[in-house]
Amino acid sequence: MSGIHPFRVLRAKPLWIANGVITGVLALLFTVFYVGANVDPVDHMKNLPVGLVNADKGAAVGGKQVNLGAQISESITKSTVSGDKIDWKVMDEKQLTEELGKGKLYGALVVPADFTFSTVALTGAATAGTPARPTLTVLTNQSAGSVGSGLARTATTQAAESASLQVGRELTAQGGSGQAKLPAAARLLLADPAAVTVKDGHPLDSHSGLGLTAFYYALVLVVCGMLSANVISGQVDHALGYTHNDMGPLRLHRPLIRATRVQTLAISGTLMAGLSLLMGTLVMAGAVGLMGMDASHLPLLWLYSVCAIAVTGIGALTLLAVFGTPGMLVVTLVFIGMAVPTANATTPLQALPGFYRFLAEFEPLRQITGGIRAILYYDAQADAGLTRGWVMMAAGLVAAALFGFGVLGWYDRKGLHRIPAETKLETTAAPA
Template sequence: MNGLNPFRVLRVPRLWIANGVIVGVLAVLFTVFYVGANIDPAGHLHKLPVGLVNADKGAAAGGKKLNLGAQITRSVEKSTAGGDKIDWKVMSQKKAEEELGQGKLFGALVVPADFSASVAGLTSPKSAATERPTLTVLTNQSAGSLGSSLARAATTQAAESSSLQIGKQLTAQAEVHKGKLPAAARVLLADPAAVTVKDGHPLDAHSGMGLTAFYYSLVLVVCGMLAANVISGQVDHALGYTHNDMGPLRIHRPLLRATRVQTLAISSTIMLGLSLVMGSLVLAGAVGIMGMDASHLPLLWLYSVTAIAVCGIGALTLLAVFGTPGMLFVTLIYIAMAVPTAGATTPLYALPDFYRWLSEFEPLRQITGGVRSILYYDAQGDAGLTRGWIMMAVGLALALLFGFGATRLYDRKGLHRIPSEAAEQTKTAVPA
């Protein structure tokens, strides 16, 4: 005991300033990333892909060929009401169903095959039909509930606007038949089309309304990140660099001389081994215990193990290169910047430009795309799985090059972690 009161450190300005700056920066960054990315999704919406399907076969009316489906398609394409917020993609019904099943579309507007015939029936003097023709809005919750909601609002507005335009034409045409048309039919003329909403790519009941892929992926990333922190500390303890406090007990092992490269290699090897355990437990917990709907279980297991290993080794390299501040970088990269740019809660098309740029390389977005493909899209490669594998391979390669390159440089320059004899014997004084 040196007789000094430990509470003296509270009078050290540097202690307050250093900690204040760090936690202050973290508070600002988390606020900017989380709130900034989600504060105005509709305002930042840019080219959200939505299908536009004209299956209308047309009809004969007044001796002329009538194809209102083609008219609606042209009207929606030329509409400037939404600016560049919606990217209308004209396609066949089969193609729309295919892209909804790959998460490439957030919704679709479908003009059915009998639309023109049904509308023509309303203006026929001999017709007693009063049932409204329908335009179908398809949603896609598997692509994200918010994105699907934005697409639904846009397609519903387009359908209603088209119905009103057609209504004006029908009203003008019906003037000559005003006394002969059934009363109910005359009421329908002003707004002839009903809008029905259907799920374009139904999910199973235990799919979290399209969010299980995101939360499962987040678990994988957090497991890798936290495991890296645990493994790094335990390896340092096993090599004798740090103490290990277990409640009131402090354990300090004999020092084993290891270079920084060797330390990172040991940590990475343990991470690879434990990723097998963690990936298996995550899958067992999500599917076996919690009952999450999932197929392609062997592939999901392999993907889970790989994702944890890649995230864990990436975090270990940051800890090895930057030391104690490394955990702050890990938290920013894997949590602060990752969650808002994953494209799960808020679609990438509704993010500000800066966040869309971040999403191109943020690990959670890549992992979520692969998991979503496995869980919702029958493990199709072009539904996000291929990109997930490629980006994880690129991320792992960059992490290894950066981690082992930097630690090798430290070793060559003599920046070892082994304390000198003089440093061990020097008594540390508390600053005044």
């Protein structure tokens, strides 16, 4: 024994400096990723996709065919009020239903078939009573993300109200002295003729978390893969005799079985793949069976869940094997720190700064969330995010294998073994 009291290590400056740098950088990075991505989504918003449907059939006015819906649509698409924040997608009602049902749109504005007829009727409402107002319908889409749907609703409502005032100014200018004969209520309506109503464009079941169950379910899959990788890495090292295993007051140790770094990663990856079957099953059973989450396509959901956990876990195991002890910090940043703000679940990608949109192209949580959302909300349609999810998971698995086995193979060839060969440690076969 050295005779030095253990608490003397607190006097060592390198201990404070090393841990201070690591924890400080971690705190700063998490702040930048989380707060920076969400501090001002309205200012960062660019090209948020919103549908615009003109179903107006027009009406004959003074022997001339008029279509106020077409005028409104043209005015909105050419308006510079919203700058490049909204990307108006002009389409018909069938296309709108399809796009909302795939999560391609965050909302929509619909001009009804009788808009011109109802609006023009206000100018001839000389009889008593209050004329009926034409209606512009704003559709939301919570399944595409609550924040994005809210941003689209605000922008679309403002566009609808502005269009109504513009139509009112035109009708007032055209009406001339004839408007004096209209009832007071009709004149007020004529100045702002359209009522704006808000409806849900793609309703979800009440057990869908207002469109967030897909994100939280995907987050559970990623966390399961990430944390189980840490557990499996430690347990494999213990089984091979490279590390001790503390169980409460007991310290367990097994005889050393020499294994190359490549062999160790292969063992860990195999264990992860096998246990992913168990974890994926329990995650789905807990979410759907115990908690009552609304879900369909259960066999597909189970398969996707298992694969997501396996790919995440193998990716995390690779980082742990390549970087060693700092690997857990790298894993945390890749799978949680940079992933959650760029998952396209709470804040849409179109409302993130450019750097975060770049991260979202390859961050695993975004890809997994897109696939889960397609399964849960969009009838497992391939182009609603499911195909991208499968492709990106496959690409991630290949990248992890090439990176992990490539780097670890280089370590082995350079003789950078975890325990140098000249170290005299007892080597025995594993007990049966």
